[in-house]
Amino acid sequence: MSATADDLTAQAGPQERFEYVLRLADTSLIAGQRLAALLGHAPALEEDLALGNIALDLIGQARLLLALAGRIEARGRDEDALAFLRDAQEFRNVSLVEQPNGDFAQTIVRQCLLDAWQLEMYESLAGSRDLQLADIAQKAVKECRYHWRFSAGWLVRLGDGTDESRARVRSALDTLWRFTDELLTPDVLDARMAVCGIGPAPVLIRERWQTRVRATLAEGGLEWPRHQHYRWHGKRGEHTEHLGHLLAEMQALPRAYPGVTW
Amino acid sequence: MVSRTAAQAATIERQVWRTLETVMDPEIPVVNVVELGIIRQVRVGADGALRVGITPTYSGCPATEVITQMIRAALDQDGFADARLETMLWPAWSSEWLSESGRRKLEAFGIAVEGAGAGRLACPRCSSRRLERMSEYGSTPCKAHYRCLECLEPFDAFKCL
Ligand SMILES: [Zn+2]
Numbered sequence: 001m002s003a004t005a006d007d008l009t010a011q012a013g014p015q016e017r018f019e020y021v022l023r024l025a026d027t028s029l030i031a032g033q034r035l036a037a038l039l040g041h042a043p044a045l046e047e048d049l050a051l052g053n054i055a056l057d058l059i060g061q062a063r064l065l066l067a068l069a070g071r072i073e074a075r076g077r078d079e080d081a082l083a084f085l086r087d088a089q090e091f092r093n094v095s096l097v098e099q100p101n102g103d104f105a106q107t108i109v110r111q112c113l114l115d116a117w118q119l120e121m122y123e124s125l126a127g128s129r130d131l132q133l134a135d136i137a138q139k140a141v142k143e144c145r146y147h148w149r150f151s152a153g154w155l156v157r158l159g160d161g162t163d164e165s166r167a168r169v170r171s172a173l174d175t176l177w178r179f180t181d182e183l184l185t186p187d188v189l190d191a192r193m194a195v196c197g198i199g200p201a202p203v204l205i206r207e208r209w210q211t212r213v214r215a216t217l218a219e220g221g222l223e224w225p226r227h228q229h230y231r232w233h234g235k236r237g238e239h240t241e242h243l244g245h246l247l248a249e250m251q252a253l254p255r256a257y258p259g260v261t262w
Numbered sequence: 263m264v265s266r267t268a269a270q271a272a273t274i275e276r277q278v279w280r281t282l283e284t285v286m287d288p289e290i291p292v293v294n295v296v297e298l299g300i301i302r303q304v305r306v307g308a309d310g311a312l313r314v315g316i317t318p319t320y321s322g323c324p325a326t327e328v329i330t331q332m333i334r335a336a337l338d339q340d341g342f343a344d345a346r347l348e349t350m351l352w353p354a355w356s357s358e359w360l361s362e363s364g365r366r367k368l369e370a371f372g373i374a375v376e377g378a379g380a381g382r383l384a385c386p387r388c389s390s391r392r393l394e395r396m397s398e399y400g401s402t403p404c405k406a407h408y409r410c411l412e413c414l415e416p417f418d419a420f421k422c423l
Contacts, residue, residue: 032322046396046397046399046407049397049399049400049401049407050397050398050399052399053322053399053400053403054399055322056320056322056323056324056403057320057321057322057403058322059322060318060320060321060322060323061321061322063321063322064321064351134352135351135352136321136351138351138352138353138354139318139321139351139352139354139355140321142354142356142423143320143321143423145423146398146421146423149398150398150399
């Protein structure tokens with residue numbers, strides 16, 4: 001007897017599926033929260049609107065994914081409980097997205113490295129055997145493609161711009177490159193989800209991400225940064241010190257006034 | 263349980279579509295939610311239950327919740343309080359889901375529509391096709407920002423994903 005899609009999905013336990021969806025959800029949520037902090041602070045009105053709109057998309061994706069995670073967990077936690085009532089070590093976002101906004105070059109580099117990854121992930125996840133995850137992914141991939149056009153466009157312009165912009169974008173790449181390994185290096189859960197047909201094959205994501213990013217760096221006259229080993233495993237809950245500060249701000253209100261609405 | 267004939271079900275579905283046509287987009291009040299293309303289905307099931315499927319334009323569109331509340335209120339008022347509203351993410355919305363009348367109303371309102379099927383983008387004021395894109399992002403998640411090189415007026419365009 002051959003295994004059906006349902007059998008294979010069933011092979012992945014709810015705890016594993018919950019953890020996996022949380023990684024995607026938290027990565028979108030924290031990236032969105034970072035960008036939202038730039039409202040009114042971007043270098044020009046157009047960039048302010050763009051970054052604010054990207055933040056909205058990311059937070060919207062996070063809501064859909066957190067709601068799905070809550071349904072899988074089946075312990076009564078909704079999207080708000082998961083976003084606002086977990087501590088840093090319970091967050092499963094990749095460490096890249098919690099890094100500070102820095103200057104405009106650093107914001108753009110962080111977004112660009114993320115967009116390339118999300119785009120490839122959601123493109124593959126649109127064919128996931130988990131149909132609820134697939135539905136969210138087929139919507140998110142369109143948004144991520146649009147985000148990538150913005151961030152990649154800026155990466156090229158900054159790389160190909162003035163001495164100052166080139167120096168800043170190089171410095172941002174040096175600062176953030178060490179966090180890209182986490183995006184591309186599968187752990188046990190990534191590998192297991194791929195076997196179950198829920199997640200994409202990690203090797204495929206790595207190849208496509210590298211091809212995409214390499215072409216964009218080349219277009220901006222930027223070199224492929226030197227490989228740096230990483231020490232953070234945000235997707236396992238081991239974060240840099242920046243996440244705690246971000247959460248303190250993001251969660252202050254719902255924690256001080258539980259259940260508050262306006 | 264009330265069992266309904268296929269004809270009765272079809273009549274109810276038609277009445278619900280009528281009701282939905284009275285619900286206007288809160289941010290662009292010239293188009294209704296049916297023209298906007300976010301109503302994915304209206305169906306009376308074999309069990310007699312009425313289901314209305316809604317899809318968001320963008321994952322993070324802040325108007326989605328308001329629109330859902332407005333739809334709920336309109337259905338309640340027209341006697342469809344038992345309707346179940348369901349979110350349908352698939353297939354994802356794009357500007358191609360805008361109806362022909364929706365496109366015309368948007369353009370009359372000053373919002374151009376880009377994307378396949380809409381033809382090349384034109385200035386909603388003077389119809390010129392000599393345009394400059396100022397930003398791929400605009401005042402709401404569904405719009406990009408352009409300027410006409412003929413009449414020099416800036417305008418919004420429904421963005422194409
Ligand atoms: Zn014009």
